Amino acid sequence: MSRGFVKEEDQEETPLVPPRADLPSGSTNFVTEVGMEELRAEKQALLDEKSKINAATEQEKRIVSNFITAKIKLLEERIATAKIVSLDDQPKHEIRFGATVKLKIAKNSKLMTYQLVGVDEADISKNKISSISPIARILIGKKVGEETILKLAKEDRVFKVMEIKY
Template sequence: MSRGFVKEDDQEEIPIVPPRAHLPEGVTNYVTPMGMDELLTEKQVLLDEKNELSIKDENERRIALNHIDAKLNLLNSRISSAKVVDLKTHPPHEIRFGASVTLKKESTKQIEKYQIVGVDEADISKGKISFISPLAKMLIHKKVGDRAILELPQKQRVYDVLEIEY
């Protein structure tokens, strides 16, 4: 039957779900143990939300369920591809995935602290940067006392590595 003879009310609404944090094709989805816990908690919250949905209108309920299912599909894909990194296996004096790093910015002498985490864990407001970010890539394999130079379009940002913690 032609779509011209279908009422608009009969069309299933496609849920618009924002994509998860970008992970380039072919890049391993590394996560910290805490990051995996956060992903699993997020999944449980969505499952609880789905089970406790109390919308009476059948059409609205179906739309809400489709939206939750779409978010769950994206999340399940990310969980299934996750590789949890055991931070205890890293050399304690070298920056690797999961490290918390204290830096001194050369230009301002300002102290900054970051943890290198997975893409889903990254939150700059909490000092958590993705392992695929330029800053994290520049810090990997550095040691206390090393100088790290972040190349920006207009200038360089120079950091001194003060401390590494796991």
């Protein structure tokens, strides 16, 4: 039936689902083993949430269900393209995907620690940065004692590698 013959109150809005973290076209979706476990746990939580929808009307239930289904679809696409990188296989003497690095930043005496992870794992509050971020890209391949420079609009920031762990 044409949408023109449907009562206005019966029409449902298409849920707007926020996109997942940006993964540039052509980029490999690297994840750590922990990151893959987190993606699977996130999917299970969404499935659990969907099975327990408590809405006042059938229409509200459908809207919430459609929203969760759309989030699951995006998540399943990300899981399907994920390539797990074993941290045990990474070279211990240089920064690669999954490395946890201690850095001295510019003249700051306090050391900062970051782990280079996949885009879905990145969370600055946990000191996890995306391996495709500008900082991570300048650190890849560096060894303890080496310095690298991140060019910013108003200054150049120098990072010195103090420690690498996997």
